[in-house]
Amino acid sequence: IHMRCTRPDEELPILDAAHPSLSALYFLCQNQGITYIGIAGTKKFGGLFRRMRQHWRTPIKLMEFCYAFPLPQELLLKWESEAISYFQPESNSRGRNCRKPCNDHINGLAKFLQKMKYFEISPEGQCYRIDFE
Numbered sequence: 001i002h003m004r005c006t007r008p009d010e011e012l013p014i015l016d017a018a019h020p021s022l023s024a025l026y027f028l029c030q031n032q033g034i035t036y037i038g039i040a041g042t043k044k045f046g047g048l049f050r051r052m053r054q055h056w057r058t059p060i061k062l063m064e065f066c067y068a069f070p071l072p073q074e075l076l077l078k079w080e081s082e083a084i085s086y087f088q089p090e091s092n093s094r095g096r097n098c099r100k101p102c103n104d105h106i107n108g109l110a111k112f113l114q115k116m117k118y119f120e121i122s123p124e125g126q127c128y129r130i131d132f133e
Contacts (some may be wrong), residue, residue, distance in 0.1 A: 003130045008056040016049035024026040024048045024070045024128070025079045026110065028055060028063040028091075036091035037083045039076040040068070048106040050131060062090045066107060067119060068128040079116065086112050 005011045023041020026048065027034045040051035048068050055061060071079060084095040088102045119125050 001126070001128050003128065005047065005052075005130055005132055008132055009055060009117070012049050012053040012056065013100055016047060016053065019049060020047050021072045022070065023076060024068040025076060025083060026051070026066050026068040027064060027083070027087075027106070029065050029067065029106055030062040031064070032106055034087050034089045034106060034109075035100075036089055037080060037087060039080045041071075041073055041076065042043040048123060048128070051106070056132065064131070064133050066128070066130045067106070069131070070126050070128075072121075075121070083112065086115075 003015075016100060023038070023043055026038055028036040028038070036055075038051065040046065040048040045051050045054070052066060055063060083094055084092045085097070087104050087108065088096055088100050088101060097113045113119065
């Protein structure tokens with residue numbers, strides 16, 4: 001599902017109202033690199049679109065677009081940890097081994113999803129791409 005959010009302050013609240021508890025592992029991207037990996041859909045952070053709006057409103061982490069992969073809530077923390085360990089993105093301080101080099105090119109997403117058997121968990125292979133620029 002490809003979405004273009006040219007007015008995130010207006011569009012993300014509407015998407016959040018329609019999908020308030022969408023749980024997903026997401027990858028904030030800038031150019032061709034992954035800058036940050038996070039999870040959405042927990043009570044603490046809210047659904048995917050609420051989380052994207054939080055990132056948009058406090059632009060600490062660079063992002064031009066986001067890839068998000070819906071997952072059951074019980075898998076979110078494990079997958080987030082695995083993804084941070086795999087990619088080592090610079091904006092993730094928790095769970096990142098700073099002695100390892102970044103492996104953050106978005107081309108690695110397909111290999112990571114296959115390694116984690118995403119397509120067995122989600123046979124329809126649902127993915128969101130949200131462009132912010």
